[in-house]
Amino acid sequence: MPKKTYAAAFVDGINRAMMRDPDIRLIGTGFGGRFEGTLHRNYPSRIVDPPTSEGAMAALGTGAALTGMPTMVHFGTSAFMLEAWNQICHEAAVSHYMTSGDIDVPVTFHGFHGVRVGGAPQHSTSPQAMAANMPGLQVVLPSSPHDAKGLIMSALKSRNPTVFLNHTKLMGIEGEVPTRAYELPFGKLDIKRRGRDVTIVATSWMVQVSLQAAALLAEDGISAEVVDPRTAVPLDMKGIVRSVRKTGRLVCVDETPEMCSIASEVAAGVVQHGFGALKAPIERVCRAPTPTPFSPPLERFTVPQPETIADAARKTVGRGRRRGRRPRRTSA
Amino acid sequence: MAARLNGKLRLGLFERMLLIRRFEEMNIEIWPRHSYMGRQHLYIGHEAIAAAVGLATKRGDICNTTHRNHGYVLARGVDPGKALAEILGREGGTNGGRGGPWHISDKAHGFLTTSAQLGGGLALGVGAGFGLKGKRGKRVSVVHFGDGTMPEGLVYESFNMASVLALPVLFVCENNAIPERGGLLAVKHWDDVPRALSIHCEPPVDGNDAGAVYAVVDKALARIRRTGKPVFIQPNVKAWPGSHKAVPEYTTGVTDLAMAWDAKRAKGPNADWNRTDPVLRMARVLLRAKQATRGDIEAVDAKIGRRLKAALAYAEASPFPKPRSALRGVYA
Numbered sequence: 001m002p003k004k005t006y007a008a009a010f011v012d013g014i015n016r017a018m019m020r021d022p023d024i025r026l027i028g029t030g031f032g033g034r035f036e037g038t039l040h041r042n043y044p045s046r047i048v049d050p051p052t053s054e055g056a057m058a059a060l061g062t063g064a065a066l067t068g069m070p071t072m073v074h075f076g077t078s079a080f081m082l083e084a085w086n087q088i089c090h091e092a093a094v095s096h097y098m099t100s101g102d103i104d105v106p107v108t109f110h111g112f113h114g115v116r117v118g119g120a121p122q123h124s125t126s127p128q129a130m131a132a133n134m135p136g137l138q139v140v141l142p143s144s145p146h147d148a149k150g151l152i153m154s155a156l157k158s159r160n161p162t163v164f165l166n167h168t169k170l171m172g173i174e175g176e177v178p179t180r181a182y183e184l185p186f187g188k189l190d191i192k193r194r195g196r197d198v199t200i201v202a203t204s205w206m207v208q209v210s211l212q213a214a215a216l217l218a219e220d221g222i223s224a225e226v227v228d229p230r231t232a233v234p235l236d237m238k239g240i241v242r243s244v245r246k247t248g249r250l251v252c253v254d255e256t257p258e259m260c261s262i263a264s265e266v267a268a269g270v271v272q273h274g275f276g277a278l279k280a281p282i283e284r285v286c287r288a289p290t291p292t293p294f295s296p297p298l299e300r301f302t303v304p305q306p307e308t309i310a311d312a313a314r315k316t317v318g319r320g321r322r323r324g325r326r327p328r329r330t331s332a
Numbered sequence: 333m334a335a336r337l338n339g340k341l342r343l344g345l346f347e348r349m350l351l352i353r354r355f356e357e358m359n360i361e362i363w364p365r366h367s368y369m370g371r372q373h374l375y376i377g378h379e380a381i382a383a384a385v386g387l388a389t390k391r392g393d394i395c396n397t398t399h400r401n402h403g404y405v406l407a408r409g410v411d412p413g414k415a416l417a418e419i420l421g422r423e424g425g426t427n428g429g430r431g432g433p434w435h436i437s438d439k440a441h442g443f444l445t446t447s448a449q450l451g452g453g454l455a456l457g458v459g460a461g462f463g464l465k466g467k468r469g470k471r472v473s474v475v476h477f478g479d480g481t482m483p484e485g486l487v488y489e490s491f492n493m494a495s496v497l498a499l500p501v502l503f504v505c506e507n508n509a510i511p512e513r514g515g516l517l518a519v520k521h522w523d524d525v526p527r528a529l530s531i532h533c534e535p536p537v538d539g540n541d542a543g544a545v546y547a548v549v550d551k552a553l554a555r556i557r558r559t560g561k562p563v564f565i566q567p568n569v570k571a572w573p574g575s576h577k578a579v580p581e582y583t584t585g586v587t588d589l590a591m592a593w594d595a596k597r598a599k600g601p602n603a604d605w606n607r608t609d610p611v612l613r614m615a616r617v618l619l620r621a622k623q624a625t626r627g628d629i630e631a632v633d634a635k636i637g638r639r640l641k642a643a644l645a646y647a648e649a650s651p652f653p654k655p656r657s658a659l660r661g662v663y664a
Contacts, residue, residue, distance in 0.1 A: 052483050079449075121430070288659060295430060296652070297654075301659075
């Protein structure tokens with residue numbers, strides 16, 4: 001299978017989707033680096049380069065979607081999505097429901113999220129947990145070139161509004177990507193590494209960081225399973241519980257701050273639906289509850305690192321083996 | 333506008349402008365060894381505006397800047413060592429390293445916070461005007477923003493708010509009209525917008541002419557202090573060719589002050605820029621009016637060189653903050 005960068009695979013997915021559906025329009029440019037040229041050559045009249053007006057951009061995509069035209073709106077850094085939050089959360093997210101299903105809203109809101117090094121407090125936002133808290137939105141968080149292509153093709157086919165977040169650090173990574181068109185279903189997780197001792201659930205860039213943690217753990221003889229839900233909404237809770245039943249231990253990793261994070265949702269779901277399977281308290285490894293500082297050592301401290309994830313996993317495993325006790329009820 | 337200014341004023345402007353220019357040149361020079369600084373938004377080419385505002389405003393006036401914030405803070409007297417330490421994310425920086433290159437803030441000099449969101453600082457500046465209104469001392473809130481901000485919806489809301497509530501705000505629209513970003517706003521003149529919202533607008537001035545900018549800023553500030561109402565000014569700047577580079581690159585070379593008195597030195601692809609360069613232009617005005625000699629100008633440059641050498645030594649010697657300190661100070 002040919003190798004591609006994440007950015008190339010993402011653009012390839014958009015290209016395939018636009019080829020398949022001549023109605024799709026793109027609002028905003030600069031999401032695919034040098035690979036984006038293909039789209040501009042193939043579909044010059046279907047791409048709009050709007051003035052910097054995030055609220056109006058989101059409404060442009062949503063309003064067009066209400067007429068039946070599928071759109072993708074690109075905001076650049078996802079921090080700027082918050083300037084369009086009302087259109088995303090209170091227009092796009094609610095219209096299908098509010099019309100008792102008369103209207104579909106096939107719009108995809110795309111932005112780069114996450115701590116990208118040097119983004120400082122205003123350019124490091126990860127809005128996935130906030131979006132997940134708005135019923136009506138689908139939240140997609142790819143972690144590999146293969147997934148980016150398949151998931152964007154699904155998003156651009158979906159009849160529902162989708163918040164699609166790519167992590168800046170993922171854009172350059174390489175992986176195997178089929179040349180053909182393919183879609184990946186929402187709400188179905190992918191096991192990125194199989195293991196026996198502990199389940200690590202992570203999304204987006206944190207999957208890559210968790211795979212590094214799993215490699216560290218392997219050196220200690222701990223076999224970690226890295227589970228990637230791929231979409232936060234819908235969330236494949238059944239699949240996650242299945243993995244936890246196998247390993248008995250869970251570490252939830254998230255680049256959003258812990259309070260009301262995807263990690264917290266996963267932890268709560270496992271407690272509710274798989275409590276009996278837990279051999280140790282659940283660990284959460286999330287972004288620190290602070291604005292993101294600029295200074296490199298501070299920034300590094302506030303986001304999960306392979307070592308911090310591995311430590312959390314060791315803690316769950318150590319407790320389970322050393323004490324052999326049932327988990328405390330307050331642990332989640 | 334052929335403003336006749338006395339020599340002391342002109343020298344004051346020149347000194348501030350050259351300080352900014354040399355400071356930004358230093359940023360480019362040290363970038364390779366501090367590449368974690370990330371994307372730099374330099375103020376080269378806009379120096380006349382910050383210098384004019386720095387000189388015309390009073391202590392107690394409040395300033396909200398653009399993301400190219402280095403120039404403003406230096407022009408209003410923030411210590412270059414502390415500013416550079418902030419850009420380098422050090423403990424000794426103006427913000428303790430948490431803000432970085434786009435968020436230099438210094439309460440003592442009227443920079444309460446620095447937003448790097450388009451329209452963010454403009455709106456906060458209107459809020460600052462509300463905070464100052466009716467207080468003793470007739471203080472003014474100065475807001476700097478670029479033409480690129482004009483398509484943001486927040487701009488209209490803020491203009492309108494300042495007008496309706498009659499707030500002491502000076503709107504400085506630094507129009508660098510970067511050609512490839514044409515089609516931003518469907519108006520013929522930027523001031524069509526504030527004018528329609530009943531804000532007094534001064535005619536646009538040549539933003540590369542520090543004397544002209546000073547005259548209009550001075551006039552506008554006097555009007556605001558007298559009437560308590562907002563004023564809009566528009567210095568038009570020739571965009572510096574390096575403005576949009578992701579990594580700082582001195583596309584026009586290190587400024588050779590001798591070009592001010594030896595026109596033949598300005599040649600090659602940058603000759604055009606060198607002719608309109610606001611710093612060189614002010615030097616030429618000083619020489620022509622016999623308000624300074626070459627020796628005076630070189631002495632100013634040498635003094636700035638010594639100051640910046642000390643600033644660099646201070647910034648590079650300042651340690652990074654302790655990682656764990658990132659957790660402190662989220663709440664007052």
